[in-house]
Amino acid sequence: MQRGFFVSGVASTMAENRLDNITHNLANVNSTGYKASRSSFKTVLADSHLAGNQKQTSSASYLSMGSQYIDTSAGSIRQTGNALDFAIVADGYFQVQQANGNIALTRAGNFSRDGEGNLITQSGFPVLDDGGSPITLPDGEVSGTNDGMIYVNNQPVVQLGLVTLINKNDIQQAAGTLITTPESNTESAVGTVVVEHGALESSNVNAVLAMTEMVATLRAYESTMKVVEQYNQLASQLNSDVGKIQG
Structure with missing residues (x-):
């Protein structure tokens, strides 16, 4: 019994x-x-x-x-036409900085600009470039290329910080769409992943x-x-x- x-x-x-x-x-x-x-x-x-x-x-x-x-696994990609929307095709993550200063990863590329031109997530976290610094964009028309380079008024301004996971099992779910992982579990994906501008990845x-x-x-x-x-x-x-x- x-x-x-x-x-x-x-x-x-x-x-x-x-x-x-x-x-x-x-x-x-x-x-x-x-x-x-x-x-x-x-x-x-x-x-x-x-x-x-x-x-x-x-x-x-x-x-x-x-x-x-x-x-x-990847969700479907839908076209939005919005200048600050980005979708990663296949593997890869954007890097953002949490309120405590730690780096988190996300596939949610529905970014926006705050009053100072900082590129931020929907939760207000700064989006990082390929050097790990917060991205600030000047005023102007934003466009992007499939390697994650952001242009303003047709001039290259900054490269999105893109990484892939070494071990996909060594991750934890954080707030919202963020995930966290040890820094040693990521490697740069700049030049190896495709970023679609004016598009977003749906939930899987x-x-x-x-x-x-x-x-x-x-x-x-x-x-x-x-x-x-x-x-x-x-x-x-x-x-x-x-x-x-x-x-």
């Missing part, structure tokens, strides 16, 4: 975590450059032992929560698939909670019976 309680508890926790992921993903289905969060699972062997030093008598395997990871969340997963997960969660309730009733009955016998 203890194993039943344990396995049911693990299953309900897994379902709750998966629901959290799906809900978060659905909330960002329209967020430019957003990368979906996923849950992985692992098989764990649960052993049952006799008392003392006697040999193992049985074992059972069950699923357990493994880890959460970020799906780095498939809303229909996410809704289907949510329905299936909710049903699994409800089934698990029914099993837990049955175990609770059985345990309560056993305790009552033991009390009657002892009485």
Whole structure:
């Protein structure tokens, strides 16, 4: 019975975590450059032992929560025609500076200029150039080339800071569409990735698939909670019976 309680508890926790992921993903289905969060699972062997030093008598395997990871697959690219919109084709990330001074990465290229001409993200974080410095643009007509060079009035002004990941698994999701990773896990991608000017990358969340997963997960969660309730009733009955016998 203890194993039943344990396995049911693990299953309900897994379902709750998966629901959290799906809900978060659905909330960002329209967020430019957003990368979906996923849950992985692992098989764990649960052993049952006799008392003392006697040999193992049985074992059972069950699923357990493994880890959460970020799906780095590319979203679709849509044309906007906006002068400060940029989309990276295939692998690569823009570099931005967070409020604490640390560098974060993003695929969301829907930038804007503040009152001082600084190129910033939708959250107000400075966008960095290929030397790691915040980008400031002079007044004028902005254009760009497919290597990430920004022009103003047809004159080259600055190169967007572009990097790729060495290990795609060594990343963490930060606020909004940002991800973080050790600096040692990035390398310059200037000249190796294509940047489309006047375009944006959509979220890689498939809303229909996410809704289907949510329905299936909710049903699994409800089934698990029914099993837990049955175990609770059985345990309560056993305790009552033991009390009657002892009485």
